[in-house]
Amino acid sequence: MNDKLFVKGSEAIAEAAVRAGCRFFAGYPITPQNELPEYMSWRLPEVGGTYVQGESEMASMNMIFGAASTGTRCMTSSSGPGLSLKAESLSCALGSKLPHVMAIMMRGGPGHGIIFPAQQDYEFAVHGPCHGGVKQFILAPSTAQEAVDLTYSSFDIADKYRTGVLILGDGFLANTIENVTFPPMKKLEDLPQHKDWKITEYDPNHHKLITSYFPPEIMEQENIKMGQMYEYWEEHETQYQNYLMDDCEILICAYGSTGRICEEVVDELRNEGLKVGLFRPITLHPFPKKVFEEIDYNRVKLIVSVEMAIPGQLVEDIKNYVARRTRVEHFGRSGGVLINPGEIKEAIHKMVEE
Amino acid sequence: MEIVYKKSSNFIEAGHSFCPGCSHGIAHNIMMDTIDEMGLAEKAILVYPVGCAANAMTYVKPNVVHAPHGRAPAVATGIKRCAPDKFVVLYQGDGDLAAIGMAETIHMANRGEHVTTIYINNTIYGMTGGQMAPTTMMGQITTTTREGRGLHGEGQPIKMCEMISTLGEPKFVARYALDNAKHVIEARKGIKKAFQMQVEDKGYAFIELLSMCPSNWHLSPKDSVKYMEEEVIKTFPLGVYKEEV
Numbered sequence: 212m213n214d215k216l217f218v219k220g221s222e223a224i225a226e227a228a229v230r231a232g233c234r235f236f237a238g239y240p241i242t243p244q245n246e247l248p249e250y251m252s253w254r255l256p257e258v259g260g261t262y263v264q265g266e267s268e269m270a271s272m273n274m275i276f277g278a279a280s281t282g283t284r285c286m287t288s289s290s291g292p293g294l295s296l297k298a299e300s301l302s303c304a305l306g307s308k309l310p311h312v313m314a315i316m317m318r319g320g321p322g323h324g325i326i327f328p329a330q331q332d333y334e335f336a337v338h339g340p341c342h343g344g345v346k347q348f349i350l351a352p353s354t355a356q357e358a359v360d361l362t363y364s365s366f367d368i369a370d371k372y373r374t375g376v377l378i379l380g381d382g383f384l385a386n387t388i389e390n391v392t393f394p395p396m397k398k399l400e401d402l403p404q405h406k407d408w409k410i411t412e413y414d415p416n417h418h419k420l421i422t423s424y425f426p427p428e429i430m431e432q433e434n435i436k437m438g439q440m441y442e443y444w445e446e447h448e449t450q451y452q453n454y455l456m457d458d459c460e461i462l463i464c465a466y467g468s469t470g471r472i473c474e475e476v477v478d479e480l481r482n483e484g485l486k487v488g489l490f491r492p493i494t495l496h497p498f499p500k501k502v503f504e505e506i507d508y509n510r511v512k513l514i515v516s517v518e519m520a521i522p523g524q525l526v527e528d529i530k531n532y533v534a535r536r537t538r539v540e541h542f543g544r545s546g547g548v549l550i551n552p553g554e555i556k557e558a559i560h561k562m563v564e565e
Numbered sequence: 566m567e568i569v570y571k572k573s574s575n576f577i578e579a580g581h582s583f584c585p586g587c588s589h590g591i592a593h594n595i596m597m598d599t600i601d602e603m604g605l606a607e608k609a610i611l612v613y614p615v616g617c618a619a620n621a622m623t624y625v626k627p628n629v630v631h632a633p634h635g636r637a638p639a640v641a642t643g644i645k646r647c648a649p650d651k652f653v654v655l656y657q658g659d660g661d662l663a664a665i666g667m668a669e670t671i672h673m674a675n676r677g678e679h680v681t682t683i684y685i686n687n688t689i690y691g692m693t694g695g696q697m698a699p700t701t702m703m704g705q706i707t708t709t710t711r712e713g714r715g716l717h718g719e720g721q722p723i724k725m726c727e728m729i730s731t732l733g734e735p736k737f738v739a740r741y742a743l744d745n746a747k748h749v750i751e752a753r754k755g756i757k758k759a760f761q762m763q764v765e766d767k768g769y770a771f772i773e774l775l776s777m778c779p780s781n782w783h784l785s786p787k788d789s790v791k792y793m794e795e796e797v798i799k800t801f802p803l804g805v806y807k808e809e810v
Contacts (some may be wrong), residue, residue, distance in 0.1 A: 234647070235643065235646065235647050237639075237642075237643065261646045261647065262810070263643075263676075265639065265647060265672075266668055266669070266672035267668055267669075269636060269639070269668075269669075270636070270638075270642075270668065270669050270672065271637075271639075272637045273633060273639030273640045273643065273669070274640070274642050274643035274646075275634065275638035275641050275642060276630075276643060277630065277632075277639065277640035277642060277643020277644040277645075277646075277647070278611075278643035278644070278646065278647045279643070280640075280644060281632050281641070281644055281647040281651075283645075283647040285643070299633055300633045302637060303632075303633040303776070307631070314611045379737060402802040409612050410628040410629075410630055410644070411610070411628075411648045411651060412628075413606075413607045413608075413627075415606075415607075415626065415629060416624075418577065418626055418627075418628070418629070419628040419629070420622060420623065420628070420629045420630075420631065421629070421630045421631060422622070422629075422630075422631035424619075440632070452641065456712075490575070520796060522765060560765075
């Protein structure tokens with residue numbers, strides 16, 4: 212297959228996963244990401260992998276649980292409502308330290324929501340979505356190319372820390388057709404073999420048990436180790452884009468598709484005389500909190516969290532990290548109404564005048 | 566002297582937490598004995614559920630995956646599709662398999678995954694203290710049906726062998742009981758047949774084992790045997806429901 216393709220974001224993620232060594236996919240049809248499982252259904256058999264259409268989101272996630280326990284690189288995908296359904300098994304998979312990747316395309320509101328582009332699940336994905344206090348990586352690509360690069364590396368992250376990586380996007384990312392360049396196909400023999408824990412390796416003297424259920428003392432130790440791991444991630448694994456932040460007086464915070472739109476907003480506002488910069492977190496967990504300790508709050512008089520979410524969700528975290536050292540505002544559209552640069556600019560001009 | 570019976574070498578030498586008179590021990594004995602006899606321990610991956618059935622996951626030597634509640638069929642699907650040369654057995658109770666995991670159970674059976682299900686039906690939720698299960702019989706008293714099942718819209722007991730045998734892909738569906746030696750020997754033969762089918766890649770097999778739960782039936786082990794003969798087997802008739810081998 213050609214390394215350069217003109218494809219939808221969903222398909223770009225799927226091909227990047229295959230090239231990263233993903234050989235098992237299970238999913239359930241749900242908009243706006245159906246092209247991802249559809250792509251996997253014909254592409255995985257081509258490379259000797261397996262695609263299974265699950266009877267539900269829960270079943271699909273549990274098939275990933277089973278596949279991961281054999282040490283196979285595996286993936287599922289869904290949308291916001293599907294993440295709710297997957298949450299139980301996701302907690303079990305993370306608690307059982309099973310590496311896996313999932314792509315979630317957010318929808319526009321609670322319940323059925325709406326299929327059009329929105330970012331209503333930041334709160335749920337980043338501060339959840341699991342019982343038991345377990346966490347995972349949340350990556351937020353802003354373009355199809357970035358989605359390819361992040362998906363490709365996400366399997367390495369999952370294997371390295373025996374954790375899950377959730378790629379959080381929306382209908383805009385999933386359905387926009389773009390030019391992307393794919394990295395090379397990885398050789399399965401070069402991937403981590405996980406001989407010490409995968410259940411396909413038998414050792415009569417070492418009973419292998421994959422579980423998330425432990426006696427109290429061991430459970431506490433497991434939780435302590437998890438907490439230490441999350442601190443390590445925050446120190447070593449955060450990613451963000453700094454676009455003209457270093458001299459800015461107004462800082463826009465935005466991620467994913469909105470982050471991409473806000474790059475244009477920064478350029479236009481600079482032309483209009485406002486010294487604006489953009490902070491675009493790529494890892495929503497671990498979050499690049501340190502950025503907010505390095506900001507010169509004598510210079511940055513206004514921070515605006517721009518999100519396709521109402522009420523604002525990212526803004527609550529920003530307020531927490533800024534800790535009243537400067538003014539923090541929110542501007543958003545929601546419900547599947549795509550945010551546009553003109554209205555963001557207008558909102559910021561208005562905030563400056565206030 | 567000739568050894569006519571010994572404990573399976575697939576058990577770890579440790580105590581266990583099953584109640585007196587519980588059938589999980591018998592079910593495990595015949596299951597592990599068969600794995601021994603067929604030399605399958607190295608290839609075996611046992612998928613355990615949530616509930617009393619899961620107690621055994623630390624007593625056995627083969628590798629174990631502990632699935633979320635009711636989801637063992639989906640987990641086993643992921644395992645078997647990624648490791649088709651492995652021998653995958655699901656061990657599930659009636660609450661796990663026929664209530665919360667009904668969808669997973671039916672759909673795995675309908676896909677005809679090449680695995681074996683051992684289904685423990687004791688008509689009650691054991692670990693949580695004796696609540697009504699999908700298999701609880703009409704009139705049976707539990708902690709959530711104090712006057713007996715059937716008076717307050719609880720429906721009737723779900724019969725899994727009967728349901729699964731209507732599907733196209735399952736190749737062997739049978740119900741046995743663990744109440745006396747004759748029945749246990751028959752159950753062992755059924756398990757062996759199901760295991761052999763998986764070894765030969767012949768498709769999905771579903772083995773139901775009617776089991777006793779004296780603690781939550783509030784009967785002595787001896788009276789539990791009588792209850793099994795007089796009540797349970799009448800509701801859940803023994804026999805082979807489907808055989809296409």
